[in-house]
Amino acid sequence: MARGSKRSGETIRYRMTAVGWVVIAFAGLVCIAAVNMSAGLLFWLFGALVGSIVASAFMGKRMLSAVKVSRDMPSRAWQHQVVHVGYTLRNVRRRGACLGLNVEEVAPIGIECASGYCVHLPAATAFRSGGRFTAHRRGRIKLQAIRLGTIFPMGLLDMQVVSAIEGQLVVWPARGKLRNNILQFGAVNTSRSAPSRVRGGQDEFFGLRDYRNEDSPRWIHWRRSAQKGELVVREMVHPLPEMLWVVVDTYIDEVENISDTERERLIRFAATLVDAAISKSFLTGMVLSVGGRIVVFPPSDAR
Numbered sequence: 001m002a003r004g005s006k007r008s009g010e011t012i013r014y015r016m017t018a019v020g021w022v023v024i025a026f027a028g029l030v031c032i033a034a035v036n037m038s039a040g041l042l043f044w045l046f047g048a049l050v051g052s053i054v055a056s057a058f059m060g061k062r063m064l065s066a067v068k069v070s071r072d073m074p075s076r077a078w079q080h081q082v083v084h085v086g087y088t089l090r091n092v093r094r095r096g097a098c099l100g101l102n103v104e105e106v107a108p109i110g111i112e113c114a115s116g117y118c119v120h121l122p123a124a125t126a127f128r129s130g131g132r133f134t135a136h137r138r139g140r141i142k143l144q145a146i147r148l149g150t151i152f153p154m155g156l157l158d159m160q161v162v163s164a165i166e167g168q169l170v171v172w173p174a175r176g177k178l179r180n181n182i183l184q185f186g187a188v189n190t191s192r193s194a195p196s197r198v199r200g201g202q203d204e205f206f207g208l209r210d211y212r213n214e215d216s217p218r219w220i221h222w223r224r225s226a227q228k229g230e231l232v233v234r235e236m237v238h239p240l241p242e243m244l245w246v247v248v249d250t251y252i253d254e255v256e257n258i259s260d261t262e263r264e265r266l267i268r269f270a271a272t273l274v275d276a277a278i279s280k281s282f283l284t285g286m287v288l289s290v291g292g293r294i295v296v297f298p299p300s301d302a303r
Contacts, residue, residue, distance in 0.1 A: 010163055010164075013161070014060075014159055015157065017151060017155055019155050019156055023156055026049065027050055052154060053156050053157065060150055063101070065161075066092055066093040067092075068092055069087060069146050070165075071087055071146060073085040073169065074169075075169070076169070078172050078174060079173055079175075080136065081135070081175070082134055083132060083134070085132065086130050089101060090127075091121045091123055097120060099153070101121060101149075103148050104146070106144060108143065110136055114133035116130055139171060140170055140171075141169045143166065143169060145162050145165060146163045147163075149161070174271075176268050176272040182276075183282065207235050208221060208224060208232050208235065209233060215233050219233040219236075242282050243284075244277045244282045244284045244285070245299070246270050246285070248267065248287070248289075270286075281301065282301070284301070
């Protein structure tokens with residue numbers, strides 16, 4: 001899981017909302033009327049309108065500076081599928097709740113923006129808000145920042161702070177569905193002709209040896225034990241798993257009548273095949289042509 005936390009020293013940005021501009025316009029009219037009419041009540045009203053804006057800015061700054069943000073998200077995802085991300089908001093103040101908080105991912109190119117919301121965050125507590133987005137571009141996507149904002153209490157100011165929280169997401173090509181059962185068996189059902197040299201399994205016969213105290217009675221070979229006059233057990237091993245090599249040729253310029261769409265379809269097929277093989281316990285390796293050279297990934301059972 002990729003994680004990050006909000007750093008100190010960030011700048012809080014203020015922006016007037018539509019309601020805030022209406023209040024300012026009304027306050028200007030009240031000020032003009034108060035000056036022309038010399039009415040004390042209008043001066044009081046003008047001061048209240050200006051004070052509401054100042055109070056909103058003060059309260060918003062106090063709340064945003066008290067909240068620490070962290071991000072939890074998977075390290076890999078599939079192209080064109082929904083990715084769920086969690087934001088943890090923590091109020092570090094001992095007194096005073098934070099209200100009306102919204103958190104949003106400053107999305108880089110290739111993914112939609114993810115956001116979450118917290119209505120009420122009491123002092124010295126944490127709240128987990130969930131968001132989701134769709135990764136449209138495959139490859140390695142770097143997440144750089146999270147935007148935390150609020151318009152509480154009166155909706156006059158939109159106050160935001162951007163936290164530089166780095167993260168990384170590896171987006172696999174869009175996963176397809178294999179129409180034919182190409183990989184009919186996995187390592188559970190089949191094995192290579194040569195057994196594994198690692199002893200201690202319960203799948204294939206390796207040989208006979210003398211009985212030990214930690215051995216299970218089910219492993220005793222009674223016929224050989226009767227002939228030898230002492231207990232003999234069967235020693236088993238794990239079978240070697242099936243191995244699959246996937247070769248991806250990306251030199252499409254040398255192939256006639258192949259489009260970028262067809263190339264993407266072939267890459268999707270390769271990724272789907274690798275995922276299906278690993279799920280069936282195959283050791284899967286890959287050979288790629290990158291930058292005029294051949295890159296070989298040794299067989300492995302890890303994605």
